[in-house]
Structures are given as structure tokens and as C-alpha cells.
Amino acid sequence: MSTISSATSSTASTTASTNAALQQAAQSIISGSTGNSSLDVSSLATALVNAKTAGQSTALTTQKTSDNTQLSAIGTLKAALTALQAGLTSLSDGTMLSKFSATASGTGITATAGTGAVAGTYSVNVTQIATAQSLTSGAFAATQTLGTGTLTVSVGGKSMSVDVNSTNNTLSGIAAAINSASGNPGVTATIVTGTGGAHLVLNSATTGAANTIGVSVSNLNNNNGLSSLGVTSTAGTGSAASTITSSGSIAWTQSTAAQDAEFTIGSVAASSSSNTVTGAIAGVTLNLTSAAVGAAQTQTLTVAQDTTSQATTITNFVSLYNTLVTTMGTLTSFDSTQSSSAQGPLLGDPTLNTIKNTLSTIVSGGVGTGTSSTNLASIGITLQADGTLQTDTTTLNSALQNNAxxxxxxxxxxxxxAAQLNNRITSFVQTGGVIDTRTTALNNDLKSIATQQTTLADYTMQLTNQYQAQFTALNTLMATMNNNSQYLTQLFGGTNSQGSLSANKA
Structure with missing residues (x-):
């Protein structure tokens, strides 16, 4: 409707402009024929060409604008549909209903519940957390050259070789070589300087009793303390901490032992090399910190349906659906008091109407068969007169907690x-769906318009050249005729004049 009105208005404007140009051209011909002036060839050619092509040109431009406007509107519709579908994922595949929350009663333990979790309560007592080993060497002079050789550094059964030569045989040089070595098994080195001198500190990047650090020295030359960087670690058993033995005369100390986390769940003892525990309770991940350690720190871990998350997911779905309804309303808006250009670009569009009616039928319908059928209103979500959904939060929360x-x-x-909506939206937006089909048709029409505009431009140029040649020739002819008329008038005289021949005869 709006496209037709717009086209009519544009055509009327073009017709008026063309008529004005034709009148101006006609006046040019009259003036030229009476000898008052020469023909305005350019204006004459332009006016006649416009008279033949302006209507078609305007129609093509109007249709192009309409197609592009509708393409943009279809894109807006598709974006709103896609956003709604993304918000449906956990509602349509059933995962939303399997969401659980895990909450500890004390401090130092946090937990998350995932796939496989079941509702229940558990008593958890943490006696120690997992730690990563840290070793500190004896003191050396900061610039002391220690000799040359090879250090083999290992962590948890993996090792690397570090070549110590004349370019890096100070404590800081060795630390840099360890940190930059290829194949580093997970150890970092740093220098700590105290009152007694500089110390090499090695830290394991991984917690757990098995991830102990070892350093062996070989190929020694000019030994000046390099041999004292050798250290052997022995993992503790059970809850025991790791121990170390120094190889040289300058002893290492263990700043932090390598150990596993030790805890009980109910009456079951368990351990973990990491403070992120994934296998102790099915579907539940425990995160332990030192604040949980202590015989008096037994906590209750509660795993329950995550109704808060479920409510958020459902209300988000309602919000996205309402956004889609609002978008469709804007795209099909109509106001009789406004001009045609102010109406919705998809007013009366069959594609949008199909989508709107299909989705509305789904959300207003029930799930199930016969008397066992239930609908969204049963959990506090009702369909409004304008097509949007409204949520009664109290009813929704009550349904989640008491009527799962x-x-x-x-x-x-x-x-x-949600599964029905997801399937229908997929059919709308997929390749070959109604949106793709409509978009393809509009793009094909735009290609056709571009071809027609090119053809019209070529025709316009050809016609312009033709008219310019014709009117240039006419202008020359009329100028010659005017000159001849003036000569004959001078010779024979006119209505109010006496020619030279007449005067001579007298």
C-alpha cells in the first residue's frame, strides 16, 4: 500500500517537472523561429529525452528504494528471530531442567553442579589442600660464577636439560635459562636476595604430591658451587608432605611441600592432586581453599534444583519473544494520519504474517494430549491482547519449586x-526457508532493476545525441533562413519599410 502511494506521488512530481521542461523547450523553438534568438539545443534535447524516459526512470528508482527498504526490514526480522532462538537453547534441549546449584554451609568450599548431578546433601571435611612444591637454594654471591655443566630439571616425571656455560653461569643466568628453556616441564625460577646472599627459588606450576622438583648436575667443569644446585625430592605418602635431599655442600630448603588435598565426604576418605575436585561427587565440582581446613570445619554441601537460574532462563525467553513481537509490530505499523512513507515497510507482508501467526499459535497452545495438556499460563505466563507475553513471577517461582x-x-x-519454537524458527531462517526465499526474490529484483537502469541509461544517451544532432541542424537552418529573410527585406522592403531596390527605382 505504502509503495503504491509513494510511486504515485513520485510519478506525479516527475510528470509536472517534465511538462515544465517541455513548455520551456517549446518557447525556445518559438523564439528561434521568429528570429529573436537561437535554439537552446541542450534544453530541447534534455526536455524531449526526459519526456520519454523520466517516468520509467522514476518507477525503477522507486522500486529499488522499496526493495532495499524491505530487505533491511527482512534482515531486522531475521535478527530478532535468531536472538529468540539463541535464548531457547537450554529450554528446547532439556538442559535447563537438569540445572542444579551446589551450596556449602561454611567457608573455603565453593561448588558448581553440572551434568550428572542429583539433588542431595553431603558432609564435607577438608584436612589439607593441595599445594605446589617450592624449593629455595642455599645462599650464593649475586655475581658468583658457579662453573659450567648441565642441569637436568624435572617435575612430576618430566624433565629438561639446561646447558650452563660461560655466558649464564651465575645464579641469575641459570634462572633465566630455566625459564626460557624449550620443553620446560612446569617449573619457574626466580632469584630472592636476602642478608646472606642470593638464593635460587624453584616453583612447580602444578599442585599435588607427585609433582615434586628434582635437579641433577652433570658434566661439571671449574665447579664453584654449581654442584650445590643438585636436589632430590621424595613424594610423601598419604597426607605426608614431600621431603628433599641436597646434593652439594650448600643445602636446599623446602619452602612449600608438594601434597594432595585430603578430605572426607560423609565417611568416605578422598584425595585430589588439585584443589579443583571433579570426581568425588557425581556431576559436582568442588573448589577448595585453605579456609576450609580443620577438624571442626565439617560443612554441609547441598545440591538442589537451580530454580533461580531456571526462572532467569524462562523470563529471558519471554523478554526475547516480546522483543520479536514488538519488532514485527513496528515493521507492520499503520497510521492513517501519517504519510505513506511513515507506514511499516512490511505492512501486509505475507512472509511476516506467516511467521507471526505460526509463533503465536505455538505460545498460546498446549503441550500434551487430551486432559493432560498444559500451557504457559499454568506457570504464570499469559498471552496479552497485543501478542506479547506477561510473566507472573510469583506463580512462575512457585511452579519451579513445587510443580517441576x-x-x-x-x-x-x-x-x-521451546522445542516447537526452535524447530519453526529453524525452518524460517534456514537456506530455502521463507526468509531466504523472500530475500532471494528481492535481490533478484534488484539485479533486474540494475540491468533495466543500465539499458535505460544507454537509451537516454543515444536519444540525447540524436536530438542534439537534429536540433543543431535545425538551429543552423533557421539561422540561415533568418539571414535570408533579413537580406530580402533589405532588398525589397517589408511591411513598414522600403527596400533598397525600390528606393533606387524611384
Whole structure:
């Protein structure tokens, strides 16, 4: 409707402009024929060409604008559909209903529940957390050259070789060589300087009793303390800490022992090389810190349905659906008091109407069969007169906490509300769907318009050249005729004059 009105208005404007140009051209011909002036060839050619092509040119431009406007509107519609579909993922595949929360009663333990978690309560007592070993060498002079040789540095059964030569045989040079060595098994080195001198500090990057650090020295030359960098670590058993033995005369000390986390779940003892524990309780990840350690620190871990997250997911779905409805309303808006250009670009569009009606039918319908059918209103989500959904938060939370069966039915992964919406949106936006088909048709029309505009431009140029040649010739002819008329008038005289021949005869 708006496209037709716009085209009519544009055509009327073009017609008026063309008529004005033709009148100006006609006046040019009259003036030229009476000898008052020469023909305005350019204006004459332009006016006649416009008279023949302006209507078609305007129609093509109007259609191009309409197509581009509709393409943009279809893109907006598709974006809103895609956003809604993204928000449906956990509702349509059933994962939202398997979301659990895990909460500890004390400090030092946090937990997350994932796939495989089940509701329940657990008593957890942490007696020690997992730590990464840290070793500190004896003191050396900061610039002391230690000799040359090879250091083999190992962590948890993996090792690397570090060549110590005349370019790096100070404590800081050795630390830099360890940190930059290829194949580093997970150890970092730094220098700590105290009152007694400089110390090489080695830290394991990984916690756990098995990840102990070892350093052996070989190929010694000009030994001046390099042999004292040798150290052997022995992992502790059970809850025991690791121990170390120095190889040289300058002893190493163990700043932090390598040990596993030790804890109990109920009456079951367990350990972990990491403070992120994934295998102790099915589907639950425990995160331990030192604040949880202590015989009196037994805590209760509660795993329950995560109704807060579920409510957030459902209300987000409602919000996205309402955004889509609002978008479709804007794209199809109509106001009789406004001009045609102010109406919605997809007003009366069959593609949008199909999508709107299909989705509305799904959200207003039920899930199930016969008397067991249930709908969104049963959990506090009702369809409004304008097509949007409204959520009663109290009713929704009550349903999530007390009527999980109804919620599970509404959002089951087979024919639940979200599953139906997801399937229909997929059919709309996929290749070959109604949106793709409509977009392809509009793009094809734009290509056709471009071809027609090129053809019209070529025709316009050809016609312009033709008219310019014709009117130039006419201008020359009329100028010659005017000159001849003036000569004959001078010779024979005119209505109010006496020619030279007449005068001579007298």
C-alpha cells in the first residue's frame, strides 16, 4: 500500500517537472523561429529525452528504494528471530531442567553442579589442600660464577636439560635459562636476595604430591658451587608432605611441600592432586581453599534444583519473544494520519504474517494430549491482547519449586513450547526457508532493476545525441533562413519599410 502511494506521488512530481521542461523547450523553438534568438539545443534535447524516459526512470528508482527498504526490514526480522532462538537453547534441549546449584554451609568450599548431578546433601571435611612444591637454594654471591655443566630439571616425571656455560653461569643466568628453556616441564625460577646472599627459588606450576622438583648436575667443569644446585625430592605418602635431599655442600630448603588435598565426604576418605575436585561427587565440582581446613570445619554441601537460574532462563525467553513481537509490530505499523512513507515497510507482508501467526499459535497452545495438556499460563505466563507475553513471577517461582513436573512437560525436548519454537524458527531462517526465499526474490529484483537502469541509461544517451544532432541542424537552418529573410527585406522592403531596390527605382 505504502509503495503504491509513494510511486504515485513520485510519478506525479516527475510528470509536472517534465511538462515544465517541455513548455520551456517549446518557447525556445518559438523564439528561434521568429528570429529573436537561437535554439537552446541542450534544453530541447534534455526536455524531449526526459519526456520519454523520466517516468520509467522514476518507477525503477522507486522500486529499488522499496526493495532495499524491505530487505533491511527482512534482515531486522531475521535478527530478532535468531536472538529468540539463541535464548531457547537450554529450554528446547532439556538442559535447563537438569540445572542444579551446589551450596556449602561454611567457608573455603565453593561448588558448581553440572551434568550428572542429583539433588542431595553431603558432609564435607577438608584436612589439607593441595599445594605446589617450592624449593629455595642455599645462599650464593649475586655475581658468583658457579662453573659450567648441565642441569637436568624435572617435575612430576618430566624433565629438561639446561646447558650452563660461560655466558649464564651465575645464579641469575641459570634462572633465566630455566625459564626460557624449550620443553620446560612446569617449573619457574626466580632469584630472592636476602642478608646472606642470593638464593635460587624453584616453583612447580602444578599442585599435588607427585609433582615434586628434582635437579641433577652433570658434566661439571671449574665447579664453584654449581654442584650445590643438585636436589632430590621424595613424594610423601598419604597426607605426608614431600621431603628433599641436597646434593652439594650448600643445602636446599623446602619452602612449600608438594601434597594432595585430603578430605572426607560423609565417611568416605578422598584425595585430589588439585584443589579443583571433579570426581568425588557425581556431576559436582568442588573448589577448595585453605579456609576450609580443620577438624571442626565439617560443612554441609547441598545440591538442589537451580530454580533461580531456571526462572532467569524462562523470563529471558519471554523478554526475547516480546522483543520479536514488538519488532514485527513496528515493521507492520499503520497510521492513517501519517504519510505513506511513515507506514511499516512490511505492512501486509505475507512472509511476516506467516511467521507471526505460526509463533503465536505455538505460545498460546498446549503441550500434551487430551486432559493432560498444559500451557504457559499454568506457570504464570499469559498471552496479552497485543501478542506479547506477561510473566507472573510469583506463580512462575512457585511452579519451579513445587510443580517441576508441569515445567518439565512444558519445556520437554520433544514437543515442548521451546522445542516447537526452535524447530519453526529453524525452518524460517534456514537456506530455502521463507526468509531466504523472500530475500532471494528481492535481490533478484534488484539485479533486474540494475540491468533495466543500465539499458535505460544507454537509451537516454543515444536519444540525447540524436536530438542534439537534429536540433543543431535545425538551429543552423533557421539561422540561415533568418539571414535570408533579413537580406530580402533589405532588398525589397517589408511591411513598414522600403527596400533598397525600390528606393533606387524611384
Amino acid at each position: 513436573t508441569t515445567v518439565a512437560s512444558l519445556f520437554n525436548s520433544t514437543n515442548g513450547i
